[in-house]
Amino acid sequence: MNEISPDLSRLERLEGIGCARKRREDPRFIQGRGTYVDDIHLPGMLFGVMVRSPYAHARIKSIDTSRAKAMPGVQAVLTAEDLKPLKLHWMPTLAGDVQAVLADGKVVFQNQEVAFVVADDRYVAADAAELVEVEYEELPAVVDPFKAMQPGAPVIREDLAGKDVGAHGARRHHNHIFNWQIGDRDRTDRAFDAAPVTVKQEMLYPRVHPCPLETCGCVASYDAVRGDLTVWITSQAPHVVRTVVGLLSSIPESKIRIVSPDIGGGFGNKVGVYPGYVTAIVASIVLGRPVKWIESRNENLTTTAFARDYWMTGELAADTDGRIKALRVNVIADHGAFDACADPTKWPAGMFHVCTGSYDIPNAHVSVDGVYTNKFPGGVSYRCSFRVTEAVYLIERMIDVLAQKLGIDKAEIRLRNFIPEEKFPYHSALGLDYDSGNYAPALRKVLKAVDYDGLRAEQAAKRADPNCPTLMGIGITTFTEIVGAGPSKSCDILGIGMFDSCEIRVHPDGSAIARMGTISQGQGHQTTYAQIIATEAGIPASLINVEEGDTSTAPYGLGTYGSRSTPVAGAAVARASHKIREKARKIAAHLLEVSPDDMEFDLDQFRVKGDPSRAKSMKEIAWAAYNNVPEGMEMGLEAVDYYDPPNFTFPFGSYLAVVDIQKDTGEIKVRRFYALDDCGTRINPMIIEGQIHGGLTEGFAVAFGQELPYDEQGNVLGGTLMDYFLPTSMETPHWETDFTVTPSPHHPIGAKGVAESPHVGSIPCFSNAVVDAFAHLGVTHTGMPHNAYRTWQQLRDLNIAG
Amino acid sequence: MAKKTAVSFRLNQTPVDVLVEPRELLIHTLREKLATTGPHIGCETSHCGACTVDLDGISVKACTVLTVQCEDLDVLTIEGFAKGGQLHALQEGFMQEHGLQCGFCTPGMITRAYRLLQEIPDPTEEDIRYWMSGNLCRCTGYQNIVKAIQYAAAKLRGEAVATSHPLMEEVTV
Structure with missing residues (x-):
């Protein structure tokens, strides 16, 4: 064993x-x-169960709750009529729309919430829910967003009758929510007119669900004596929930405590406020239990927050060398029956405008139309920043379509179009400022690691062999993400800027507690x-207790989604640490009787410049902060930071997939997947x-x-784990x-966020690999999901399947 | 409402008596009557395995077992793994190999892996992936779960073990 340097052992101790x-x-x-929400049991606790609509679109003729209420053990049955006096039968969504808490006169999607049964235990509640008799008059349903926009389509939202303007501008049809455009349409059109090569591809990003292993839920507890409401909830944004609950209930936020305890996965599903939360709170207030x-x-898979359902048409204009001159995108976005997307207020299509990707595209225009259908609401980000997965899928598929048209290698066309390193910070044609990136070395590293030339040679040999039982496909993506929402000038939720926060208190013994808004x-x-x-304040990690999720103790923050914890809250942590460090510097200088300017920070201590034998450890400084501080300084050692980021961060990556498709069955095997990520x-x-x-x-x-x-009647067909993969x-x-x-230049520690890149970047990589397997047969796109049946159909249509 | 039935079984080696309706599921009895909240409910259809417990030497999904079926049987849950302040090798393996993230599937995973190692002390990666396929994880992608079980298997066989993630692997001084 080599001798360990003193610095290494101190570094190890810091962790x-x-x-x-x-x-x-x-x-x-x-x-x-662990303590997940369903693990919480309070004395006298009751259980609530929703009664849901079997129809996608129907008028409610009557609701008879008498048999349910008569059942022993049933404490209450709530319907919209019970919520009306409280004005709680509708609630605002995060996207500027409203959503029925319990159906008010009609239902607009299958499994919509109609009544809420509260009973002594979950078995009684489930039994009683069966006894609630609802008489429906079925109405024609529309589940296709294109059909929903035709004249004469069923009117889904009667509550919006006569409202020609929604939260995001003009509505041109009764099922239209908004049109959102960005970029220079005229310049883009001119670039297309002038370009020698253009390609166009339609693609659907299907409706999917984040499906965390723990479903959504809450325990609401109202203390009528104190007037305090406490809600344990599966929320990725507990502080925002507190504000929403305050707005809805008129209880001051100081009397509301929202606790997100341990959360069993979120992936975007747990950002919104759902009817079940509201009814549980109301029931607790009404019943005092x-x-x-x-x-x-x-219920999770069919009512709370789907993702995607984006019908995208992409077009690229290029020169004959494959250099892209313009990008044009049109999207029909199916938002379901209520617009309950979780997007920054100003951007109803989220950050879809990162769709120029890693490429230096001089002209671009995007138009997105949001549409109502008789499907459940949502449109959240499933392990991605707002609509970034859709954007990355579009550009990474389109560049492959262009490569195939021109017969250019799919790695080569990317290298020709990358934003060059020297152009950073880079202002995109759709108005985003990319902080940093270095794309070509990342791609080259991947190509070398997998022996890309060898793979292409193997593929060519297999294509030439008619007896080869498989088709081989190679997929590449070189994606750029946009995360860390975000600067308050462009990002807010319900009017609250998307900052995040950290509070650190260093105790006299040198240990510390840190609390965040995430x-x-x-x-x-x-x-x-x-x-x-x-690292930033010199306190060993083992002595730091990090707490978050309790609105009564943590500083306000916007929560954890869109890979924002490291870029935003992580920055607040670093800056609060710096504040601690700067106060510590002054205390150390005071203890050593030198000027603060003569002190230098060294891992876990301050030492006198030029005389390292004179030093004060952070532990000693923490003790002194409570008994011996410089004249005029406040006692204690704590700091708070609310960080409003100057910009987003732009993590990127280069991925490569190799797939083998069985010609006779359509089964696909992912033989290899190489993922290079750069998260700063x-x-x-x-x-x-x-x-x-x-x-x-x-x-x-x-x-x-x-x-x-969905089928044509609006029945959702994938609502259990039997069907949902x-x-x-x-x-x-x-x-x-x-x-x-490649560190972010504007982040205090250069970090960019990472958890969502692999989701965003891998999906088009898989699709590109599948399409690449068919590319020599003239195929430019196949729809997701690439299951064996769908792939077999394609093989059959091409006369390849046995 | 159905009449309640008294059921006696051993939970993590401790005798317990409960009074339940014949329709009551074991997972609800464990979680709501016996304060055993380690096993979780993820799907109610036996797909996810978050509720996995060991019932008389067989892995079962407690969301599809009736409590009345457990009369006089031995039920082992995650709460019964650590003994005398010592973690079980599987618990140590999951921590050392980063085999968990949100932790929701972990109790079921470890309980299922325990049964695997009882039956096959020296499993291949293929064995592990096959045996664990009734337990879903949304966070880890399984790769580190495989490593965690390999770590535990080696330790239980008395072999030397070490984490794949040394503390200072990417730190340069």
Whole structure:
């Protein structure tokens, strides 16, 4: 064993940025001692169950709750009529629309909430829900957004009659929500007219669901004596929930405590406020007892927050060398029956305008139309920033379509179009300012690692062999994400800027507590935030207790989604740490009787410049902060930071997939997947790798199996895990990971966020690989999910299947 | 409402008596009557495995077992793994190999992996992936779960074990 340098042992003790620190969360989870919402049992607690509509579109003629109410053990049955006096039968959505809490006169999607039954236990509640008799008059349903926009289509939202202007401008049809455009249409059109080569491709990003393993739910507990409302809730944004509950209930926010305890995965599903939360709260206030509501898996998959359902048409204009001159995109966005997307207020299509990708495209125009259909509401980001998955899918598919048209290699065409390193910071044609990137070296590293030329040679040999039982496809994506929403000048939710926050208190013994406005759902914040503080303030991570999720103790923050925890809250952590460090510098200088300017920070201590033997450790400084501070300084050692980011961050990556498709069955095997990610500064490589594995697996699920199809009557056909694909350990491929480091220039520690890149980047990579297997047969696109049946149909149509 | 039935079984080696309706599912009895909230409910259709417990030497999904079926049987849940302040090798393996993220599937995963290692002390990766395919994880992509089980298997066989993620792997001084 080599001698360990003193600095290395001190660094090891700190467990700061860059360390593969073991997770602080794990001891409780591996012993079954986590506290998820459904683990909470309060004295006198009741259970609520929703009565839901079997129809996608129907008028409610009557609701008879008498038999249910008469059942022993039933405490209440709520309908819209009960909520009306409280003005709680409708609630605002995060997208400027309203949503029925309990159906008010008619239902507009299957499984819509109609009544809420509260009983002594979950069995009685379920029995009583069966006894609620609802008489419906069925109405014609429309589930296709194009049909919904035809003249004479059924009117889904009668409550919007006569409203020609919605939250995002003019509505041109009774089922139209908004039209949103960005970019220079005229210049883009002219570039298309002048270009020697153009390509056009329609593609559907199907309706999918984030499907975290824990469903949504809450326990609401109203204390009538104190007037306090406490809600334990599966929320990725507890502070926003508190504000929404305050707005709805007129209870001051100081009397509302929202707690997100341990969360069993979120992936975007747990950002919104759902009717079940509202009814549980109302029931608790009315009955004066705690009320628990937990979704079933079927309820989760068919009512709370789908993702995607984007019908996209992309067009590229290029010269004959494949250099892109313009991008034009038109989207029909199916939002379901209520517009309950979770997007920054000003951007009804989220950050879809990152769709110029990693490429230097001089002209671009995007138009998105939001449409109502008789499907459940949502439009959340499923492990991505707002609509970024859709945008990246579009550009990464389009560039392959262009490559095929021109006969240019799919890696080469990317290298020709990358934004060159020297152009950063880069202003895109759609108005975004990319902070940093270095795309070509990342792609070249991947091509070399997988022997790309060798793979292409193997593919050519297989194509030439008529007896080869498989088609081989190679998919490449070189994506850029936009995360870390965001600057308050462009991003707010319900008028609240999308900052985030951190509060650190250093105790006299040198240990510390840190609280944030975010909430981990598996990302390991307790572990990684402490690492940032360790490096930036010199306090060993093992002595730092990180808390989040309780609105009564944590500073206000916008929560965890859109990969914003590291870019936004992580920056607040770093800046609060710097404030601690600067106060510590002054205290150390006072203790050593030198000027603060003569002190230098050294891992876990301040020492006198030029005389390193004179030093004060952070532990000594913490003690002194409570008994011996410079004249005029406040006692204590704590700091708060609210960080409003100056810009988004733009993580990127280069992925390559190799697939083999069985010609006789259409089964697809992912033979190899190589993922290189650049998320800037790496805080914990072990956790980053884990996040990438998880994101790739969710991408694999979307690409190869997930969809929530509807029949023409509006019945949802994928509402259980029998139908909805979650990959098991058997199907999931082996992942290879790699990285480069291009720090963000505007982030205090250069970090960009990582958890969503693998989802965003892998899905088009899989599709590109599948299409590439068919490329020599003239195929430019096949729709997701690439399941065996769909792929077999394609093989049959091409006369390849046996 | 159906009449209640008294049921006696051993939960993590401790005798317990409960009074349940014949229709009551084991997962609800464990979680709501016996304060055993380690096993979770993820799907109610036996797909996800978050509720996996070991029932008399067989892995079962407690969301599709009636409590009355457990009369006089041994039920092992995640709460029964750590003994005398010592983690079980599987618990250690999941932590050392980063085999969990949100933690919701973990109790079921570890309980199922325990049964695997009882039956096959030296499993191949293929064995592990096959045996664990009734337990869904949305966070990890399974790769590190495989490594966690391999770690535990090696440790239980008395072999030397080490994490794949040394603390300072990417740190340069």
